Amino acid sequence: ELFNTMTEFAAYCFNRSHSAAYAFLAYQTAYLKAHYPVEYMSALLSSVSGNQDKIQQYIVDCQKMGMEVLPPDINKSGSEFTPDGNNIRFGLTSVKNVGEGAVEQAIKGREDKEYTSFHDFCTRVDMKNFNKRTLESLIKAGAFSTIEKSRKQVLENLDSVVNTAVRESEFKASGQMNLFSLMGESTLPTFSLSGSEEEFSDSEIQVFEKDLLGFYVTSHPLSGIKDQMPFLTTHNVSELKNLKEGALVTICGLISGIRLITTKTNKMLKVGTLEDLTGSVEFVAYSEILNKFGDILEPESKVIIGGKVQQRGDEESSISIISSSVSRVENCNIVNINLGENVKFEEIMALKDLLVENKGTDPVVFNIGNNGTTIKILASSNFWVQANNDLQNIIKNHFKSDVEICSLDCA
Numbered sequence: 001e002l003f004n005t006m007t008e009f010a011a012y013c014f015n016r017s018h019s020a021a022y023a024f025l026a027y028q029t030a031y032l033k034a035h036y037p038v039e040y041m042s043a044l045l046s047s048v049s050g051n052q053d054k055i056q057q058y059i060v061d062c063q064k065m066g067m068e069v070l071p072p073d074i075n076k077s078g079s080e081f082t083p084d085g086n087n088i089r090f091g092l093t094s095v096k097n098v099g100e101g102a103v104e105q106a107i108k109g110r111e112d113k114e115y116t117s118f119h120d121f122c123t124r125v126d127m128k129n130f131n132k133r134t135l136e137s138l139i140k141a142g143a144f145s146t147i148e149k150s151r152k153q154v155l156e157n158l159d160s161v162v163n164t165a166v167r168e169s170e171f172k173a174s175g176q177m178n179l180f181s182l183m184g185e186s187t188l189p190t191f192s193l194s195g196s197e198e199e200f201s202d203s204e205i206q207v208f209e210k211d212l213l214g215f216y217v218t219s220h221p222l223s224g225i226k227d228q229m230p231f232l233t234t235h236n237v238s239e240l241k242n243l244k245e246g247a248l249v250t251i252c253g254l255i256s257g258i259r260l261i262t263t264k265t266n267k268m269l270k271v272g273t274l275e276d277l278t279g280s281v282e283f284v285a286y287s288e289i290l291n292k293f294g295d296i297l298e299p300e301s302k303v304i305i306g307g308k309v310q311q312r313g314d315e316e317s318s319i320s321i322i323s324s325s326v327s328r329v330e331n332c333n334i335v336n337i338n339l340g341e342n343v344k345f346e347e348i349m350a351l352k353d354l355l356v357e358n359k360g361t362d363p364v365v366f367n368i369g370n371n372g373t374t375i376k377i378l379a380s381s382n383f384w385v386q387a388n389n390d391l392q393n394i395i396k397n398h399f400k401s402d403v404e405i406c407s408l409d410c411a
Contacts (some may be wrong), residue, residue, distance in 0.1 A: 037065055038083040045069070045088065046080040052214045053279050057238055059215065060278050062088060071142040071209065071217045074121060075114040079103050096212045097137040101129045118144050118154050119191035122165035132158070140208040142218065150199045151208075157193045164191055210256075221254050221302065222277055229276070231334055231363050232304055234381050238278035240309060240319050247309045250361070250381050251283075251321060252276060252329060255301045270297050274305060274321070282320040283307065293326035302329035304361060306381070327361045333387040337395060338367045352383065354394065360386025 014022070032040045041062050048054040059069045069081075072090040076082075079100075080091035092103040105125045115121040121144070122130075138144065139154050148154050154161075200208070202219055209217050222229070229236075234250045235243070243249065251274060258272030267287045273280050283305055285297055296303060306325040312318040337351075355364060364379040385391060 038067060038086060038088060041065070041067060042081045042083050042088050046091070049080065049091075049094065056215060056279050060238070069217065071145070071213070072138070073146055074106060074138065074143045075110055075146065077143070078107065090213065090217065092138075092143065094213055095137050095141045095143065096214075097133050099129075099134070102134050105129045115147060117191070118148050118157075118193075119161050119165060121147075122161055123168055127162065127166055127169070132162075135162070137212050141212045142205075142209070148193070149197045151205070152200050153193050153195055153197055156195050161191065161193070220277060221300075222252075225252075225302075225329060226277065228334075231365060231378055232329070232332060236278045237274070237276045237281045240281055240321075243309050245309060245311050248306070248381070249309060249321065250304060250306045250384075251281070252304045253280075253302070255297065255299055255303060256280065258297060258299055270294070272297060274303070283323050284310075284320055285323040285326070289323050289326065293323075296326050296328055303327065304329060304332060306361060325361050333362045335362055335364045335385060335387050335391075336367055337364065339369070350398075351395070354391075354398075355379070355383040355385055358385040358391050360384060362387040 029040075041058065045055060045058050045062075048058065062069055066086070068087045070084060070087050070089050072092055072095055073084075074092075076084055077089050077092045079093050081094075082089050082091065092098055092106060093100065106121075109115070109121070109125040115124065118139075135158060136155065139151055139158070142151065144154055145151060199205075203221070205218055206216050206221060209215065225232075229252050232250070232252045234248075237251065237253065240249065240251075253274040253276035256273045256275045258270055261269050261271060263269060268290055269287060270285045270290060272283055272285070274283050285293070290297070304327050305321060305323050307321045307323040310320045310322050312320070339348075359382075361384060363381075363384050366377045366379060368375045368377060
């Protein structure tokens with residue numbers, strides 16, 4: 001019995017020296033985070049560069065701390081995440097299709113002075129390290145956006161700029177004199193990009209950043225409804241790991257990937273990834289849900305999914321949502337019910353029963369007057385409804401309460 005107790009204890013115990021070392025490390029870490037937050041978070045992000053879920057969560061933490069994670073910049077970015085004033089700058093190696101050799105060349109080329117244009121960059125680096133795919137990736141990721149007006153314009157001029165830069169480099173290397181050097185000019189004339197300065201749309205830039213960086217950096221497809229999301233959901237993705245098996249949740253996000261699967265019983269189901277501003281989670285939609293909402297469950301759709309939490313292991317990545325309802329974000333309504341200060345208990349109970357009878361996915365918000373101020377209270381998802389004019393009229397006529405069914409922008 002004694003031996004078994006010792007064995008069980010040994011499975012999790014720390015000896016005193018080990019515990020002391022961890023405590024001291026925790027103290028040092030807390031000190032750095034408190035006094036050097038930008039440097040600390042830069043190092044933390046670099047340490048998990050291969051884990052997109054952790055990076056996304058740390059980016060959210062940075063934003064809560066008042067720091068922004070900025071897109072890569074050919075003049076300011078290092079190899080990994082680095083401090084940039086009070087913010088953090090994406091590293092150049094984070095850009096897909098950009099290798100270490102290209103990054104070293106880019107950093108070395110700006111040691112004496114910063115690049116002033118895309119053409120200037122191409123004339124000062126060894127172009128052997130930059131193929132067309134690498135340059136396209138850097139342009140689309142926004143690495144030249146601080147020295148050029150338009151990613152689209154730079155891409156359209158890519159071939160002509162590179163060809164011109166290569167010819168100029170070869171000419172300089174040959175040691176030949178030209179008309180400008182004879183006239184006392186120390187440099188060749190400035191190269192100007194041709195065509196329109198029109199930029200890609202926000203949605204196109206979002207696609208570029210997601211593909212090349214793994215994240216939406218400049219803007220997120222859900223940014224426009226960021227303030228309304230607390231009224232649409234019961235949890236965000238990062239909170240799911242703390243919930244028990246079978247917990248009911250409502251999550252709002254963007255479908256970033258989905259696949260159709262045929263089961264052994266010859267039924268169809270969809271397994272996808274739902275991403276919000278804090279992370280991503282897998283969801284499963286069985287045939288009953290597909291029959292109702294299959295056309296909604298497509299990539300790049302902004303949706304609200306209700307369902308149960310399922311855990312297949314101890315890891316965060318093993319969490320999934322078994323879908324029971326799906327709706328498009330743009331079709332979602334918020335039901336604002338204005339209650340006076342002297343509302344009776346019996347009226348509240350009757351209103352509760354009415355809401356339960358009309359259960360749906362549209363959130364209900366109570367606006368309660370109190371001493372000249374209004375308090376907003378989001379009802380539990382158990383009392384969310386299917387908003388329609390009939391429900392609105394019943395509430396107005398029977399409960400003498402002002403009720404407004406509105407879209408997200410009036411939440």
